[in-house]
Amino acid sequence: MNKAEFIAELDSRIAVLAEDERRDILDEYEQHIDIKVMRGMSEEDAIADFGRMEELVADILEAY
Numbered sequence: 001m002n003k004a005e006f007i008a009e010l011d012s013r014i015a016v017l018a019e020d021e022r023r024d025i026l027d028e029y030e031q032h033i034d035i036k037v038m039r040g041m042s043e044e045d046a047i048a049d050f051g052r053m054e055e056l057v058a059d060i061l062e063a064y
Contacts, residue, residue: 029050
């Protein structure tokens with residue numbers, strides 16, 4: 001999964017949140033991916049480093 005696909009899927013899974021909260025979360029994950037890529041990881045490895053999408057979404061929704 002590349003960054004665009006990851007962000008689109010994450011956005012769809014956190015759609016229950018307010019738009020401004022979603023945008024903040026998505027921006028944060030985009031930045032994390034970009035930083036990891038700048039440090040030499042591939043987009044795919046940077047995304048895999050977040051763990052399973054289901055667990056990531058559960059953690060995000062629990063925080064809000």
